[in-house]
Amino acid sequence: MTSDIPEVVINRLPLYARALSTLAASGATVVSSQTLGEQLDVTPAQIRKDLSYFGRFGKQGRGYNVGDLLDRLRSILGLDRTWNVCVVGIGRLGHAILEYDGFVQQGFHTVVAFDASPAVAGTDIQGIRVRPMDELEGYLASEEVDIAVVAVPAEAAQVVVDRLVASGVKAILNYAPISAHVPEGVSIRQIDPVVMMQGMTYYLKELAPDAG
Amino acid sequence: MTSDIPEVVINRLPLYARALSTLAASGATVVSSQTLGEQLDVTPAQIRKDLSYFGRFGKQGRGYNVGDLLDRLRSILGLDRTWNVCVVGIGRLGHAILEYDGFVQQGFHTVVAFDASPAVAGTDIQGIRVRPMDELEGYLASEEVDIAVVAVPAEAAQVVVDRLVASGVKAILNYAPISAHVPEGVSIRQIDPVVMMQGMTYYLKELAPDAG
Numbered sequence: 330m331t332s333d334i335p336e337v338v339i340n341r342l343p344l345y346a347r348a349l350s351t352l353a354a355s356g357a358t359v360v361s362s363q364t365l366g367e368q369l370d371v372t373p374a375q376i377r378k379d380l381s382y383f384g385r386f387g388k389q390g391r392g393y394n395v396g397d398l399l400d401r402l403r404s405i406l407g408l409d410r411t412w413n414v415c416v417v418g419i420g421r422l423g424h425a426i427l428e429y430d431g432f433v434q435q436g437f438h439t440v441v442a443f444d445a446s447p448a449v450a451g452t453d454i455q456g457i458r459v460r461p462m463d464e465l466e467g468y469l470a471s472e473e474v475d476i477a478v479v480a481v482p483a484e485a486a487q488v489v490v491d492r493l494v495a496s497g498v499k500a501i502l503n504y505a506p507i508s509a510h511v512p513e514g515v516s517i518r519q520i521d522p523v524v525m526m527q528g529m530t531y532y533l534k535e536l537a538p539d540a541g
Numbered sequence: 542m543t544s545d546i547p548e549v550v551i552n553r554l555p556l557y558a559r560a561l562s563t564l565a566a567s568g569a570t571v572v573s574s575q576t577l578g579e580q581l582d583v584t585p586a587q588i589r590k591d592l593s594y595f596g597r598f599g600k601q602g603r604g605y606n607v608g609d610l611l612d613r614l615r616s617i618l619g620l621d622r623t624w625n626v627c628v629v630g631i632g633r634l635g636h637a638i639l640e641y642d643g644f645v646q647q648g649f650h651t652v653v654a655f656d657a658s659p660a661v662a663g664t665d666i667q668g669i670r671v672r673p674m675d676e677l678e679g680y681l682a683s684e685e686v687d688i689a690v691v692a693v694p695a696e697a698a699q700v701v702v703d704r705l706v707a708s709g710v711k712a713i714l715n716y717a718p719i720s721a722h723v724p725e726g727v728s729i730r731q732i733d734p735v736v737m738m739q740g741m742t743y744y745l746k747e748l749a750p751d752a753g
Contacts, residue, residue, distance in 0.1 A: 336740075343739035344720055369720050406739055407746035414738075425637040426734075431718060435735045475745055476738055499748055500741040502734055506643060508556055508581050516744045518737040522638075522714055523647045525730040526626075526688055527555035527618055528548075529712040532728045533687055534619030536711055 338379045342406055344369055345376065349399040361392040411436045415474045417489050418481030419444040419459050422504055426478060427454045437476065441468060445485075469496035476500040483507045490517070550591045554618055556581055557588065561611040573604040623648045627686045627710075629701050630693030631656040631671050634716055638690055639666045649688065653680060657697075681708035688712040695719045702729070 348368050352360055362373035369376075380386050380398075383405055387393040403409045414437050416426050426432075427442060442459040444450050450461035460468060468474075477493045479486055479501060486505030493501060494515055501517045503509050506524070511517045560580050564572055574585035581588075592598045592610075595617055599605040615621045626649050628638050638644075639654060654671040656662050662673035672680060680686075689705045691698055691713060698717030705713060706727055713729045715721050718736070723729045 339743050340740040342743070343736040346739070347718070347736070348720065370722065405743065407742040408739060412738070412742055412745070421637055421640055425633055428633055431735055432738075435739070437735070437738055476741065478734075500738070500745055502737055502741075506559070508560065510582065516741040518741060520732060520734060520737065522690075522732060523643055523649070524555040524559070525714055525732065526624070526644075526649055526712070527558070527620060527647070528552040529688065529714075529728040529730060530619040530624055531551050531554070531617065533624070533712055536726075
């Protein structure tokens with residue numbers, strides 16, 4: 330049942346889980362696909378279709394049991410365990426990532442960081458040891474790292490991604506402003522605020538074509 | 542020709558522009574949809590189809606003129622002008638955003654920041670004045686701001702988004718970990734590294750279902 334499921338569906342499931350988690354925290358025990366859809370700007374039909382990939386949830390006209398659906402989604406997504414993360418590139422952004430407490434709250438434990446600069450390597454940031462880049466392969470060979478966060482400059486990013494992949498890392502979150510390549514079987518997500526802004530300026534330009 | 546174009550197409554155009562920009566910098570003058578597609582992990586057919594929304598580009602079998610296509614894409618996306626940005630919420634993340642020089646290089650000028658904390662409001666960061674939140678509406682009424690970056694805590698984010706929208710902001714980049722709502726006619730993009738990681742752990746779990 331796994332590999333046939335479109336990636337866009339998988340990518341929506343964490344949003345469903347987050348909304349359900351908020352609902353559960355507010356004391357709700359049942360939610361309709363209508364209500365859930367309104368919270369997420371997704372149609373109820375889309376939610377029902379997405380969930381149908383994973384079996385039957387809820388009863389016609391009764392809505393979903395919040396706790397049960399949340400548990401199932403957490404299990405499907407692997408959110409019911411912890412994952413080890415490494416961060417590569419400890420400039421301003423990498424530093425901010427090490428200081429961000431939102432990862433560990435969601436089960437993502439940053440266990441190590443790497444940086445090419447001798448001034449940064451060897452230091453501890455938020456209790457996380459920053460190692461020199463030449464220790465990357467050795468570390469990954471002996472320690473379990475599930476996800477790598479790449480925050481190096483654009484020109485270094487593909488080489489770093491290649492080294493991570495060669496060391497067996499199967500999931501990469503890339504903050505460098507390039508479209509990095511990974512082979513089949515490795516997941517990558519790109520975070521690029523400039524690209525996101527550039528997708529919005531198209532609409533701004535349409536709203537006020539003479540401005541600027 | 543504008544509103545019929547799917548948003549996913551618009552969102553790919555900045556990636557095409559970025560790849561073309563790199564090609565141009567390396568001295569390339571012509572590129573095939575095949576080569577461009579390989580750089581971006583997009584099929585050549587997809588590139589041709591995406592571009593066909595905007596007219597005819599390139600000649601069958603000859604590829605695209607890199608400079609011409611780049612100019613057209615920059616014009617289509619509104620990247621041939623500058624845009625004014627405000628950043629709301631100057632905690633660690635907002636601070637890192639103010640210090641990030643990648644925006645201004647791409648024509649996104651951060652002109653002002655806002656923060657609720659009296660300790661932060663009134664300071665300058667990277668030459669950008671941080672104003673108290675209660676000056677938000679007044680500032681936006683008199684100064685041109687095209688895009689707002691929201692970096693406030695989750696529980697404050699929807700209220701901030703609502704205030705920005707009420708003040709006429711039409712494009713919002715939201716770093717807060719909520720699915721914020723905006724009315725029709727306002728663009729919003731969500732940046733949430735946790736959600737992106739949670740979309741990848743699904744695949745990690747499939748690779749090693751017994752681990753953890």
